[in-house]
Each structure stands twice: as structure tokens, then as C-alpha cells.
Amino acid sequence: MSRIGVLVCHCGENIGRTVDCAKVAHALGELPGVAHAADYKYMCSDPGQLLIKQAIAEKKLDGVVVAACSPRMHEKTFRRACASAGMNSFLCEMANIREHCSWIHEDRERATEKAIALARAIVEKVKRNQPLSPIHIPIERRALVIGGGIAGIQAALDVADGGGQVVLVEKEPSIGGHMSQLSETFPTLDCSQCILTPRMVEAYQHPNIKLLAYSEVESVSGYIGNFEVKVRRKARGVDETRCNGCGECQKACPSKKIPSEFEQGLGKRTAIYVPFPQAVPNIPVIDRANCALFKGRAKGAKKQACGLCKDACGRQAVDFDQQDSFVTEKVGAIVVATGYQLYTIGKAQPSEKLKGYGEYGYGKIPDVIDGLQFERLASASGPTGGKILRPSDGKEPKKIVFLQCIGSRDPAKGIEYCSKICCMYVAKHTMLYRHKVHDGKAYVFYMDVRAGGKGYEEFARRAIEEEGAIYLRGRVSKLERAGEKIKVYGFDTLSGRPMVIDAEMVVLATAMRPQPGIETLAQKLSVSYDGHGFINEAHPKLRPVETNTAGVFVAGACQAPRDIPDSVSMASGAASKVLGLFSHEELERDPTVAVVDEAGCAGCFHCERVCPYGAVERKDVKNREGVVLKVVASVNKGVCQGCGTCQATCPSKKVELQGFTDEQMFAVISAL
Amino acid sequence: MKVGYFPGCSLHATAKELDLSLKAVAASLGVELEEIRDWSCCGASSAHATNHLLSIALSARNLALAEAQGLTQVMAPCAACFSRLATARHEMAHDEGQAQLVRPMLARPFKNAVEVQNVVALLQGLAGEIKARATPLAGLKVACYYGCLLVRPPEIAQFDDPEDPTSMEQVVAATGATAVRWSRRLDCCGAGFSISRVGSVVRLGRAILEDAKAAGAQAVVVACPMCHSNLDLRQAAMEARGASLGLPILFLTQLVGLALKVPRESLGLERHFVSAAGVLEALAAPAPEQRPAPRG
Numbered sequence: 025m026s027r028i029g030v031l032v033c034h035c036g037e038n039i040g041r042t043v044d045c046a047k048v049a050h051a052l053g054e055l056p057g058v059a060h061a062a063d064y065k066y067m068c069s070d071p072g073q074l075l076i077k078q079a080i081a082e083k084k085l086d087g088v089v090v091a092a093c094s095p096r097m098h099e100k101t102f103r104r105a106c107a108s109a110g111m112n113s114f115l116c117e118m119a120n121i122r123e124h125c126s127w128i129h130e131d132r133e134r135a136t137e138k139a140i141a142l143a144r145a146i147v148e149k150v151k152r153n154q155p156l157s158p159i160h161i162p163i164e165r166r167a168l169v170i171g172g173g174i175a176g177i178q179a180a181l182d183v184a185d186g187g188g189q190v191v192l193v194e195k196e197p198s199i200g201g202h203m204s205q206l207s208e209t210f211p212t213l214d215c216s217q218c219i220l221t222p223r224m225v226e227a228y229q230h231p232n233i234k235l236l237a238y239s240e241v242e243s244v245s246g247y248i249g250n251f252e253v254k255v256r257r258k259a260r261g262v263d264e265t266r267c268n269g270c271g272e273c274q275k276a277c278p279s280k281k282i283p284s285e286f287e288q289g290l291g292k293r294t295a296i297y298v299p300f301p302q303a304v305p306n307i308p309v310i311d312r313a314n315c316a317l318f319k320g321r322a323k324g325a326k327k328q329a330c331g332l333c334k335d336a337c338g339r340q341a342v343d344f345d346q347q348d349s350f351v352t353e354k355v356g357a358i359v360v361a362t363g364y365q366l367y368t369i370g371k372a373q374p375s376e377k378l379k380g381y382g383e384y385g386y387g388k389i390p391d392v393i394d395g396l397q398f399e400r401l402a403s404a405s406g407p408t409g410g411k412i413l414r415p416s417d418g419k420e421p422k423k424i425v426f427l428q429c430i431g432s433r434d435p436a437k438g439i440e441y442c443s444k445i446c447c448m449y450v451a452k453h454t455m456l457y458r459h460k461v462h463d464g465k466a467y468v469f470y471m472d473v474r475a476g477g478k479g480y481e482e483f484a485r486r487a488i489e490e491e492g493a494i495y496l497r498g499r500v501s502k503l504e505r506a507g508e509k510i511k512v513y514g515f516d517t518l519s520g521r522p523m524v525i526d527a528e529m530v531v532l533a534t535a536m537r538p539q540p541g542i543e544t545l546a547q548k549l550s551v552s553y554d555g556h557g558f559i560n561e562a563h564p565k566l567r568p569v570e571t572n573t574a575g576v577f578v579a580g581a582c583q584a585p586r587d588i589p590d591s592v593s594m595a596s597g598a599a600s601k602v603l604g605l606f607s608h609e610e611l612e613r614d615p616t617v618a619v620v621d622e623a624g625c626a627g628c629f630h631c632e633r634v635c636p637y638g639a640v641e642r643k644d645v646k647n648r649e650g651v652v653l654k655v656v657a658s659v660n661k662g663v664c665q666g667c668g669t670c671q672a673t674c675p676s677k678k679v680e681l682q683g684f685t686d687e688q689m690f691a692v693i694s695a696l
Numbered sequence: 697m698k699v700g701y702f703p704g705c706s707l708h709a710t711a712k713e714l715d716l717s718l719k720a721v722a723a724s725l726g727v728e729l730e731e732i733r734d735w736s737c738c739g740a741s742s743a744h745a746t747n748h749l750l751s752i753a754l755s756a757r758n759l760a761l762a763e764a765q766g767l768t769q770v771m772a773p774c775a776a777c778f779s780r781l782a783t784a785r786h787e788m789a790h791d792e793g794q795a796q797l798v799r800p801m802l803a804r805p806f807k808n809a810v811e812v813q814n815v816v817a818l819l820q821g822l823a824g825e826i827k828a829r830a831t832p833l834a835g836l837k838v839a840c841y842y843g844c845l846l847v848r849p850p851e852i853a854q855f856d857d858p859e860d861p862t863s864m865e866q867v868v869a870a871t872g873a874t875a876v877r878w879s880r881r882l883d884c885c886g887a888g889f890s891i892s893r894v895g896s897v898v899r900l901g902r903a904i905l906e907d908a909k910a911a912g913a914q915a916v917v918v919a920c921p922m923c924h925s926n927l928d929l930r931q932a933a934m935e936a937r938g939a940s941l942g943l944p945i946l947f948l949t950q951l952v953g954l955a956l957k958v959p960r961e962s963l964g965l966e967r968h969f970v971s972a973a974g975v976l977e978a979l980a981a982p983a984p985e986q987r988p989a990p991r992g
Contacts (some may be wrong), residue, residue: 381859381860381861382857382859382860382861383859383860383882385879388877436850501880502882503881504879504880504907511879
């Protein structure tokens, strides 16, 4: 006969108000196999826990049921208390009589009956519980950081400085991300590249960081502490070990008029190119879609159409026959920091039917540009050397209209959320413009000015009060090209009047969206993402840098629109989570995982097909001579999340979830 | 191909040429137009300005008739009819309360299974056919004017991009004419105020036509009887307030008819206030080698 102790908690008034706790304790005390039953005001308090420990010692209990709140709240508390009294902690269980009973019912009598039933069911389960011990898993103290923008660089540096090894993967030829394109940053107007490039160099030179630029994650397998990641190293066409970054190849390249991605199409580059002068690594890449030689090859030309870069290279680094290669890295943790892209007007949209804001003529009216393009115009290293000049005729615009919330906060365009950074960067743009063009006028059409953040409101006010930006609350219905000007038809909702402004340039503050392909990456990592493609955090408040897959963390704008300070804090948060993981010798895991009875397993592998985590493997059962007798299922304890789907599926009931066996669960159900 | 046809009142009156040219073009393209028997008012203008329920019931009745006739698709050439029929279809599907009020008024079965189409969508679907059979209207530059109801509201019209539509330009391209790029394709023409507030209609219409002319258009192409009457009938009043415009307003079906060499007398081209004779003469003459002025 079992000797189970039942302890009923009042949770102050939370349970006691609706449930007669003394009656519950009394009723449970009558059950066969229950050796002790008591109630107490706060079971989770120190005196409450002491009651449990004393009962275990005095009544020689072999199981404990605490009827209190949800196990998500205090299961650990009570299991620790039991363990300190010498009992296997998995012999302690909770019956939830708060969330599942007192909070949701009013009738005291019937709630009490329900509480008795719930506790009785758990008593029946605990009678059948087996002592379990935690699973230990070794940890590979190496982290993969996906994305080399400011978030990825920060996470990589923090992990590396903390003693961990890092593999930093960046899909572009250089790290730096969007921050490297910015001119000056709000709210302090410090030069973006001046603060970023030292960090880029630091990441490149750090002994603990292995940088794989121009590379993408191909596949991911394994589990926390033991991931195996295959990385595709895209063919640069340039041997990284030979190239010294002298730049002669770029001078030699005859295709000089390719729109530069880094300059947002406002500048030109060659077919073999380094995206920007401070690129890290400073190794060129051949753009095969635009290179004369590769275009010739694609057409099947026998003769080599060009080869001037190869001839110009003094170190024989240019290699036209280089192919994509693959490297496999073993890592214990992964940080996703893939960042954002801007809402693309006139191209693919979240809603397939819409091109999005065709009324603004972006792409048709040359002097209608987006925020990143303005950054390049304002940047000292940009295509105009930091002068604000119109793309159409190179003249200095004397009147610029800025439109906020282009895409953001517009459910009709498929994006309900606020992109968060635009209010601040538009305020910054008006200031940069006024600093460079003293007699210029800056107008801003806005919905609200959202300036939450340290020094942000002061900054936005400065744009209006000291720098003379004219803020108009309302939307613009369309932009119309009128000779050299752009007619801006808007509505000022504060004065209640339609406005027509003859602008010389219009800047659209377009929404932030996750990078294309984020869904595919998320699927490779088994992390969830929202309807927009932003990676979901494990808990929006309490676990902001973790994902629902153990060992995979998230940082920066791939989780939601983020500015630089937010991205950096998240990255440091993710890095500290990684270092926390790496501080353990081994990983301890809950033993509530599935176990296969190999003797009875028929090898149908239904479990393998239904397992959402890929935890079921195939295992050969051999005789002494090494002959394979049969192939059975085997559960990888590191990967199994204990969902129980295999147990429900197994036709011969030969796979069971430890702690939640069929026998236990049927006992629970019959006792209800 | 058989398509249900809902002419609506305009096509029997002010926009008779739309009816004529549509029938001629349809016949030429092998499209059979099956008119809804006993069709009634779509509920535009008076009904939907005074009694919303009535306006929905009127359109729903027409859709129910089409259903009874075994049609799966109804094409309404008038943009207002299209909008009213599409609104009824949308509301009957999405507003159960309204649907319960309307159903008994119909006094006939109604499954809401008939799709509503406008004339631009029909011609867009036939663009390949038109292109293959057209004698290109080379050298003719037209401005496509959508007005409001063809593409809006987007959830009801379910047609093209409401802010940057291209369907009319696609049809124009199939005829071999050139669609100029201009800014006021979606502006308001004054619509139902043609009689009650002539001043506003003239002001709005003038801004539209001046922009079309500045973009180099020789004619404006429309697909709505109200747009047509506002821009055509009121053009003389617009000209009284400034420089002359002289822009013929053609229905898209008429342009397609010209390209398909449908006999001109069956296109109703002589029914416009602003004569299209100049444009037609230019077409008859060999097209001058001329590149369109770059704009935008």
C-alpha cells in the first residue's frame, strides 16, 4: 500500500474563498493509500514547505500531492522541497485547484467537490509514479550566429569575449548590415559607420570568432548543446586565402554601371566588387548575373568573354571556376539575427493583389525615394559625398516632404504593426537636411509621433522646435509629377484642410519587414514565426530572447521592428543566455521523455513519422554475432520534448512517456 | 464564351454607344452576351442614397434572376452597376443580418453564386485575342481614366490594384495604341453631381483633362457612363473657363472596336459631344514615325 501525503493550499483567499480546503484535505485523507492529509494557508511559503518535509519524514511518505496552483507556477518549488527531504522529486505532483477550479467557479460546494476529484486523480497518478532522474547531455561550447548586422556582431562579440567560440554567418559579401548604410544615428547624431566599423573589425580579428561571410545556413540538425549546422559558402569567384584586397580587379572590370545594392541603387558598382570601402572581409565577390564572362558562359559561349579582373590580379586570387562549398559546424547554441528589409513599393507585397502605394509613384518619379536612400544621400561616404541632391537632376532640393507610416499601421496593405524606428529617423532626416541645406524646408506628414525611448522625445521636439521641421498630422493621398516638382496632395487633420505642397523631393518612411527567406530559415531551426515572418520569442515579456526551441535564441529586427539600441540590448541578452548555457559542464534535462520498449517494438515507425521534433531514430538490434535481428525505434533523449504524440500513435503501446505512461493517465481518468 | 449581361439604365440612354460598341466587339470576339431577362434598376444613385436596404435588394434581385437563368457570371459595363451588383454580392455573403432581411424580398431562390465582372476585366481577359486580331492603332496616344468605382472599394471590387491599376493599359496595349502615363487616372470626375453641382464637375473634370492633355493624350478612354458624360458633356463648360481641350472621350469598347476594324457606324462614335473625327482621321492616315515623349 502506498503512503501518499496530500497537502492542500488555500493560496490566501485565492483558493480558500471558493474551495473548502479543510474538507478537501479530510476527503483525501480517507482515500486508501493516503497516509497524510493537511491544509495550510500558503503551501509555497517556507513554513508550508517545512510542513511537507516534516510529513515526509514523520509519516514515511512515498509520494506527495500538493493541491494548489498550476504546476507551471510552483512544481519546481515543491519538487525541490521533497528532494531536500530525501524523496525522488518526480514522486511529487501538483493538482491544480486554483486556475482549473477556484478562479473559474463560484459555487463553493460544487467547486469543493471538483477540487476533491482533481486531487484524487493526481493521487492515483502518484501511486503509479516511478522515481526518475534527470538526463545529462554534453554541451558543445560553440555558438552559431546567423546574420552579421549590428545585432549579430554584438552577440558574436559578447559570446566570444565571454570565452565561447563563435561561428558568424553572413549571407552578404560583408558584415555590417543595414547599420553600415546609415549616415548618422538618432538621438545623438553620431556617425553610424564611425561607431560600427570598429566593431566589425573587432569581430573579424577576434580569435574566438570564425567569420563565414557570403555564406548561408543550409541545414540544421541536432538539439540544444549539440547542433550540427551545414553552411553553404557561396562561390565568391575570389580565393579568400590569396586576395589581399588591393582593389585592382575592380579598377579593371569593364562593367561599371551596375546599380549598387549598398547605395540603394543611387550609386554604381562594378561586376567584381566590394560593397563599400570598409567592408569586412575586404574581399571582392563576382556578381555572376552581371559579369560579362558569366553572362557569356550562361549563353553557352565557347570563348571567354572577359577576364580583365583575373589579368589585373597580382596574386592569382580570381577563380572563375570556384563552386559553392559546404562546411559543417558543431555548435551548442544558435542566435538568429537576420534583421530586416524595407517594404518594397511596387514589388512583391504581403498581400499578393497589391503593389502597395502605387499612388506615390515610387520607382516612376525619380525624386520619390525611401528612407534608406535618403540615408545614403546624407552619408559622407554616399554617392553624393553627403550632399542632399536629387537623383533626377542633381539639384539641391529646397523643399522635401517626408511621409511617415508607408506600409506600417495599414491593415489594408497587410501590415498592422508600427515599424517603430520611422518617427525617429524621419525627425533625424529633417535635421540632417536642415544642417546641410540651411534654407531648405522640411515637411513631415505623420499619424502620431511615437518617440518612446531615452532622449527620443527630446530629439523629436528638437526637430520641430529648433530645426524648423513642419509637422502635419495627416496622410497624403497621392504624389503627382508636375514638371520639376512633385505635387503632394495631403490633408492636415489638425486644421481640417486639404494641403497641396510643391515638393522637390519626397522621402517615404517605408515599413520594416523581416528578411525574405526567414520562413525557410525558421523551419530549418524549428522555431516559430508570426504571420509577418517575424521570429516568435518564447514569452513576450519574460523570455524575450529565447525561442520555443531550446538552444536557439533571437536578437534584433528579425523578431520585431527594432532600433539600434534595442537590437544591441537584445543581442547582449541572447549572448548572456548562450554564455549561461555554456557555463554548465553538462545540460540537465527533465526526464519526461519517451522511451521505447525495444523487445516489443515491431518497427512500424509510426512514431518516427508523427514526431514533430525529429527525435525518433532507427536502431539496429543485433545478436551476439553482430547480425541485425530487427530495426526498432529509439528516442533521442536530447531532442525529445515529451509531447507524447508517439505514445498515442504506437499500435503496440511500446513507446511510453516517462512520468505520463498510459497506466498513469488511465488511472487519472478513472479517478475523476 | 457566354457571359451574362446586365446593361443597366445608362446603356439604354446616355451611354447607348457603350451598349452598341460592346455588342459589336463581343460579336467580333465570339463572346455571347446573354442579357438578364426582366432586369431592373441596380439600385445606384437614388436608391442607395436614400434606402440602403432597397439598393441591396434591387441588385440582389438581378443576381437572383441571373442565377435562375443558369448564368455563373454577370458582366455590368457601367461602373456604377458593377459596383452596386458587387456590393450586393459582398454584403449578402458577409452580412448575415442584411441577407436575412433581403432574402424574403427577393421571392425567389438565391444562392449568391453569380460572379460580377466589369467590362475592363472582360476585355483584359481577351487581351491576347484582341492583340492577335487587331490592326494596331499605331501612333494613337490615349489616357486611361478609371474614375472611382471600377477598382474601389477594393474589398468589393476585387479587381486590380486600387491605387495603381494597369488593366485598362493592358487592353490599350493590345489595340496597339499607346497609353500615356499621367497622374489623375483615379481622380473624382464629380460622378452623380453632373446636374446638381455643375460647377464642381467642371472644376474637377478640367483638372483631369488638362493633365491628360499635358501628358500628350489625343483622347481619353473610359469605362463608366458617368465618367463619360461628365468629361464629354461638360467639356464645353470646362473650355469656357480656360484654354480649349478638344479631347474626345472614348469608351474602351469603342477603342477595341476600332482596332478590330468593326464597322465604325456600329460603334456609336458620332454620339459624343466632343467629336472624335480628328482622332479617326489621324488613324486613317499612315501613322507618323514618332517616339512617345518620355514622361515620368
